[in-house]
Amino acid sequence: MLEIKNLHATVDGKEILRGINLTMGSGEVHAIMGPNGSGKSTLSYVLSGRDGYEVTDGSVTYNGKDLLVMEPEERAGEGVFLAFQYPVEIPGVSSMNFLKESVNSVRKYRGEEVFDAMDFLKFVREKTKTLNISDDMLKRAVNVGFSGGEKKRNEVLQMAVLNPTLAILDETDSGLDVDALRIVGDGVTALRSPERSMLVITHYQRLLDHIVPDHVHVLAHGRIVKSGTKELALELEQNGYAEFASEAA
Amino acid sequence: MNSITPTSQALLDRYEAVKKNFVGADVPWLAAIRDESAATFRKHGLPTPRTEDWKYTNLRALNKIAFDGDAATDVNVADLPERAGSGPRLVFVDGRYRGDLSHSGASTKGVRCSHVADLLESDKDLIEASLADTGDETPLLALNGAFQEDGYALILERTTLVDELVEVLHVNAGSAVNQPRNIIAVGAGARVRLLETHVGTDTSTQFFNGATVVTVDEGAKVEHLRHQMQPVSTVHINTIRAHVAVGASYNSFVLAEGGQMSRDEIQVALMGKAASTKLHGVYLGSGCQVLDNTTVIRHQAPGTKSEENYRGALNDQSRGVFQGNILVQKGADGTDGRMSNKTILLSGEAEINSKPQLEIYADDVQCAHGSTAGELEEAALFYLRTRGIPEGEAKTILVEGFLAEVMEEFGLGELAGAFRARISSWMEA
Numbered sequence: 001m002l003e004i005k006n007l008h009a010t011v012d013g014k015e016i017l018r019g020i021n022l023t024m025g026s027g028e029v030h031a032i033m034g035p036n037g038s039g040k041s042t043l044s045y046v047l048s049g050r051d052g053y054e055v056t057d058g059s060v061t062y063n064g065k066d067l068l069v070m071e072p073e074e075r076a077g078e079g080v081f082l083a084f085q086y087p088v089e090i091p092g093v094s095s096m097n098f099l100k101e102s103v104n105s106v107r108k109y110r111g112e113e114v115f116d117a118m119d120f121l122k123f124v125r126e127k128t129k130t131l132n133i134s135d136d137m138l139k140r141a142v143n144v145g146f147s148g149g150e151k152k153r154n155e156v157l158q159m160a161v162l163n164p165t166l167a168i169l170d171e172t173d174s175g176l177d178v179d180a181l182r183i184v185g186d187g188v189t190a191l192r193s194p195e196r197s198m199l200v201i202t203h204y205q206r207l208l209d210h211i212v213p214d215h216v217h218v219l220a221h222g223r224i225v226k227s228g229t230k231e232l233a234l235e236l237e238q239n240g241y242a243e244f245a246s247e248a249a
Numbered sequence: 250m251n252s253i254t255p256t257s258q259a260l261l262d263r264y265e266a267v268k269k270n271f272v273g274a275d276v277p278w279l280a281a282i283r284d285e286s287a288a289t290f291r292k293h294g295l296p297t298p299r300t301e302d303w304k305y306t307n308l309r310a311l312n313k314i315a316f317d318g319d320a321a322t323d324v325n326v327a328d329l330p331e332r333a334g335s336g337p338r339l340v341f342v343d344g345r346y347r348g349d350l351s352h353s354g355a356s357t358k359g360v361r362c363s364h365v366a367d368l369l370e371s372d373k374d375l376i377e378a379s380l381a382d383t384g385d386e387t388p389l390l391a392l393n394g395a396f397q398e399d400g401y402a403l404i405l406e407r408t409t410l411v412d413e414l415v416e417v418l419h420v421n422a423g424s425a426v427n428q429p430r431n432i433i434a435v436g437a438g439a440r441v442r443l444l445e446t447h448v449g450t451d452t453s454t455q456f457f458n459g460a461t462v463v464t465v466d467e468g469a470k471v472e473h474l475r476h477q478m479q480p481v482s483t484v485h486i487n488t489i490r491a492h493v494a495v496g497a498s499y500n501s502f503v504l505a506e507g508g509q510m511s512r513d514e515i516q517v518a519l520m521g522k523a524a525s526t527k528l529h530g531v532y533l534g535s536g537c538q539v540l541d542n543t544t545v546i547r548h549q550a551p552g553t554k555s556e557e558n559y560r561g562a563l564n565d566q567s568r569g570v571f572q573g574n575i576l577v578q579k580g581a582d583g584t585d586g587r588m589s590n591k592t593i594l595l596s597g598e599a600e601i602n603s604k605p606q607l608e609i610y611a612d613d614v615q616c617a618h619g620s621t622a623g624e625l626e627e628a629a630l631f632y633l634r635t636r637g638i639p640e641g642e643a644k645t646i647l648v649e650g651f652l653a654e655v656m657e658e659f660g661l662g663e664l665a666g667a668f669r670a671r672i673s674s675w676m677e678a
Contacts, residue, residue: 071639073637076637088629088631090647090650092657105642
């Protein structure tokens, strides 16, 4: 369903991605691990269409469609979701309104009926209950004054309501203590399904204790230098990334 | 003698030509106030960009306005905005009170919700000082003093509490110069909320130069809300002078979105111990509009507090001006004064001139000011778009959220929804 071929991308004229190849099947969970500066976040932004990340070569096909020509909102409509490493604070906009706008925009794109206020409330309540998110959090402005754990839980809630077919989790474990990590990890795991693939981007193995991947890839210097199963993640935890650092381009 | 501009002279000529026909021309004390005001105006003339507090806001648009236009004979009632609540609403068309269009609302004991022309004979003592006020010889206040014919008068006896929102609607319908002089006088311990709405028919090319003199006695509270949505053909100037006594408060919120050139100037004197003022506002500029918010706060007594928070969004080639002047006089120890102005520039050609000024002559004073201007945050826009929200809608949400913060901080009550809706429709226009 997702096919990345020879993907090259630059930021501010500097080449960060140098030929990534990756194929993901439906329902698969792939982890991308790598040291700082290897291009992990750049990959997530290129896939979600952020301005300033310029693709210079290669292709990304998603369910047979060219993902790279789409606007970020169109990609969301097509089922791509990015859980941010640092979720953005939006002062003055209540989380509830934000979620409703978001869900209805995506439903409109998919040709589904939009929710009215009452139906949406019912719909969102079901999701918040399973994720243990309080109504109070929904009344507050998006991510404003949220703790690290609340922010990440909010990302998982957005994922739950938008029901993507490809979820990209960018360093979801950063800024979380052990308990928060477990809550978020369990939340994500609950969303695993045969219709949903996940690309879990992380520096550390610890997140993968909670979200167990089918495949693990090592990203270094903008290229996937090694692929394997979940045991590869444990190896990396033991030996670090030193082995790949010496492979400088 | 100072040489004044042809436009200033045209205004004075107009004054001499029509003063005999003014409402209350036969009331000697009022005629004297008008003449004195005209003399004060003659001394200064209209401000020019060389005048310090008019550096960023040029009145040259007035050169194109004829001052001998007529007031409208009538106005289409269907064009008037609906009342925001069920309280009284006074309607003025081209500065003249229109009882037939107004609603008296339920009468509350101790409240007079009236108009100046109706009080000239009965209440001279109550209104004379307010009608004579020209500030520190403020030219536009003096001009207003010369041309004043009518205006609303909201007078509360001590400890009177008005729960309903009092409304005043100013309609510009003709091409006359419209210079109402309004009075808000609130007795000790009394409380009132007032909404003034400024609208106009699209054809009216007008010079609106209003003035309101506010006195808030000991422990009283006034909340003064304004929505300025006049046509872009209008030059709109509104000057407010508020005198706030011990423990009293004067709070103001203005939503400014109309006029080719608009200035909302508030001068507040915190005269008594622990007097306070909160001046908040939102401005929405597009096309070639110039929207000016000028505030002058004088802390004259100990423990006084002022809080200013203005935010705006500017599109196209529009320009915003924010001038905030906090003066802490000798003896006003323990003053707390805060001022903030933030602007989102939605186009590369939009501009904001922000000029905060602090003058402090007292001890133990806390004063702070901040001002920022910039584009919408790229990260926030991207965040919303990754959630499926199209770019245009995402911008609307962000601008509305940015401006809503200042409305929430002020607390607009039942008007919050309507004011927010104005922002959305402005963004979508």
